[in-house]
Amino acid sequence: MQFKHPELLYALFLLLVPIIVHLFQLRKFQKEAFTNVAFLKEATIQTRKSSQIKKWLILFTRLLLLAAIILAFAQPFTSKSNSFNTKKETVIYLDNSFSMQAKGSKGDLLKRAVQDIISNVPEDENISVITNDDVFKNTTIKAIKNDLLQLEYASNPLTLEAALLKSNTFFSKQKNIVKNLVFISDFQQDDSEFTPKLDSLTNLHFVQLKPVNTNNVAIDSAFITATTASTIDIKVLIKNSGKPIDNLPVSLFNNEVLIAKTSVAINDRAETTFSLPIKDVINGKITIDDANLQFDNNLFFNINETSKIKVLSIHAENDAFLKRIYTEDEFLFTSSPENQLNYSLIDQQHVVILNELKTIPNALIAALKSFTNQGGSLIIIPSTSINLESYNELLNTFGSNFSNSIQTEKRITTINYSHPLYNSGVFEKQVTNFQYPTTASFYPIASKNASDVLKFEDGKPFLNQTKNIYLFTAALNTANSSFKNSPLIVPTLYNIGKFSLKNPALYYTIGQENTFDVETELQQDAIVTLVNGDINMIPKQQYFNNKVVINTSETPSTAAIYTINTNNESLKSVSYNYNRAESTLVYRNLSALKNGTVSDSITEIFDTIKSDTKVNALWKWFVIFALALLIIEMLILKYFK
Numbered sequence: 001m002q003f004k005h006p007e008l009l010y011a012l013f014l015l016l017v018p019i020i021v022h023l024f025q026l027r028k029f030q031k032e033a034f035t036n037v038a039f040l041k042e043a044t045i046q047t048r049k050s051s052q053i054k055k056w057l058i059l060f061t062r063l064l065l066l067a068a069i070i071l072a073f074a075q076p077f078t079s080k081s082n083s084f085n086t087k088k089e090t091v092i093y094l095d096n097s098f099s100m101q102a103k104g105s106k107g108d109l110l111k112r113a114v115q116d117i118i119s120n121v122p123e124d125e126n127i128s129v130i131t132n133d134d135v136f137k138n139t140t141i142k143a144i145k146n147d148l149l150q151l152e153y154a155s156n157p158l159t160l161e162a163a164l165l166k167s168n169t170f171f172s173k174q175k176n177i178v179k180n181l182v183f184i185s186d187f188q189q190d191d192s193e194f195t196p197k198l199d200s201l202t203n204l205h206f207v208q209l210k211p212v213n214t215n216n217v218a219i220d221s222a223f224i225t226a227t228t229a230s231t232i233d234i235k236v237l238i239k240n241s242g243k244p245i246d247n248l249p250v251s252l253f254n255n256e257v258l259i260a261k262t263s264v265a266i267n268d269r270a271e272t273t274f275s276l277p278i279k280d281v282i283n284g285k286i287t288i289d290d291a292n293l294q295f296d297n298n299l300f301f302n303i304n305e306t307s308k309i310k311v312l313s314i315h316a317e318n319d320a321f322l323k324r325i326y327t328e329d330e331f332l333f334t335s336s337p338e339n340q341l342n343y344s345l346i347d348q349q350h351v352v353i354l355n356e357l358k359t360i361p362n363a364l365i366a367a368l369k370s371f372t373n374q375g376g377s378l379i380i381i382p383s384t385s386i387n388l389e390s391y392n393e394l395l396n397t398f399g400s401n402f403s404n405s406i407q408t409e410k411r412i413t414t415i416n417y418s419h420p421l422y423n424s425g426v427f428e429k430q431v432t433n434f435q436y437p438t439t440a441s442f443y444p445i446a447s448k449n450a451s452d453v454l455k456f457e458d459g460k461p462f463l464n465q466t467k468n469i470y471l472f473t474a475a476l477n478t479a480n481s482s483f484k485n486s487p488l489i490v491p492t493l494y495n496i497g498k499f500s501l502k503n504p505a506l507y508y509t510i511g512q513e514n515t516f517d518v519e520t521e522l523q524q525d526a527i528v529t530l531v532n533g534d535i536n537m538i539p540k541q542q543y544f545n546n547k548v549v550i551n552t553s554e555t556p557s558t559a560a561i562y563t564i565n566t567n568n569e570s571l572k573s574v575s576y577n578y579n580r581a582e583s584t585l586v587y588r589n590l591s592a593l594k595n596g597t598v599s600d601s602i603t604e605i606f607d608t609i610k611s612d613t614k615v616n617a618l619w620k621w622f623v624i625f626a627l628a629l630l631i632i633e634m635l636i637l638k639y640f641k
Helices: 006-023 038-074 109-120 141-149 160-168 320-325 343-348 362-373 388-398 489-500 602-612 619-639
Strands: 076-078 087-094 127-130 135-139 177-185 202-208 217-227 231-240 245-254 257-266 269-277 282-288 298-303 309-315 331-337 351-355 377-381 400-402 410-415 445-447 451-456 461-466 469-472 514-519 529-532 535-537 540-543 547-552 560-566 569-577 597-599
Touching: 006 038, 038 619, 087 109, 087 160, 109 141, 109 602, 127 141, 127 160, 135 141, 160 177, 177 602, 202 602, 217 282, 217 298, 231 245, 231 257, 231 282, 231 298, 245 269, 257 269, 269 282, 282 569, 298 560, 298 569, 309 343, 309 489, 320 331, 320 489, 343 362, 351 362, 351 489, 362 377, 362 388, 377 489, 388 400, 388 469, 445 461, 514 569, 597 602
Parallel strands: 087 127, 087 177, 177 202, 202 597, 309 331, 309 351, 351 377, 377 469
Antiparallel strands: 127 135, 217 231, 231 269, 245 257, 245 282, 282 298, 400 445, 410 451, 451 461, 461 469, 514 547, 529 535, 529 560, 540 547, 560 569
């Protein structure tokens, strides 16, 4: 037992006063003589015995009464002494990811968790609260109550390891502090590992909130499967993590106008296909009706008017093979002999091809350096007989240089399947034995920071890439190489052209690194913005002569269709959707965790924390005891004869 005001215990010395008064009677007695006092003496003896008992009872009662009053004013209490005298800090990680939309026994998991936190944490207690996208550091529940009640779901959840590391940073560096870290989540299963390791002064408490059912239907993805002269077919994949559904409506909207509707039967997965006019610009939204998680019931997509990629061939040899690759439906192909080149065309292109020039004029070298610095793609195909000095003057800019030609036949045998030109579905599987194209001569090359795309049988490069420069080491004319007749030539040159202007995809996923190009010419200090209703954001962007490269990752954070604007002009639309990783309601088993306590109740966890530091005030009991003693004393005085 401890005392809030221990200095008042000195008043217990006052208990000596009634003892002294009772032991030393200050009153003097006078003797009187009577004739027959035998009977009186016997009565006196009995009276004195009763009086002594009564006096001792009163003394004992008054001593206890006075002691109880003194102890009550000293305010005694009990606590766990090993934790009461130690400073404590509490950090709460509250998972507000989309999976917390699931229904628990008392409503949405997140909303119920917020109510329980507000109810169980004292309003004036200093705490820190962390969510996936917000931080409330060293504050009180009273100060952040409204923020918690209005808490939105986060589109980019933290992994449990990341949340643990982030939460630990909010504890002070002081020693001998008991730290309580409370994790409130549904602990959805993902690919990350979670093995918490904490110091001995950190108490880790897990509150696993569980939904009443794990049924959920989600629109998984959509993609273009076929394109004809008049239509585009879009296939929609739907997945189900609950009971089979016989009839699930699927609707397709264009700018809030319903343009198609169908229904599917689904067990685990289902698919359906919509056909859309190829010439129409579609701001699409695919929707399903599902009462469980709401974030994955919609999928936004866009079919924009495709910007054609501008390709300029500067040739000294026949470039008919290039015209067959860069067709009119996707490219604007321009061919110019080297002696008739209009240099003003270069800055307007997305791709420039030097097709077997014997020498590269200084004016062209300067124009190409400016063109590549502005993000343009350059393909260099050397001639069998080149001016080595003029080529190397250009190549040295990119960290490469040619050596004298070697006249020997070589086979092109190695394909870098992981290179972006080939890793997007060009090959269904890696081919280890095919009809290898050959070259009769090639130029040895020294390159810095170049990645090899195609290699000869001896490992030397046939085609390499340095940033936006693609360099062949051999001429492609039929007298020197059979590469033109190889199946490799079409995907190689076609993808180089496609990558030079990356039109917005059908849709993008929030939280991932997304990059696309918008063809436009900006005035000085002008910028590109993404707009949806009241949302107006400036993405990371880089401007080149004829395009803007836009990069997004964590923003935007809301799934929707955004208009790409500049100077109040709408250029294109781009769609963003939430990641579907949380659509499957599968949860971790926390029973194997050894470094923390696990519960399914927020109230229970906070009761445990409070019990470790709970102060039991006892002064009221001493007041009641004093009143009882006072009553006992009155009863003794009145009824004890």
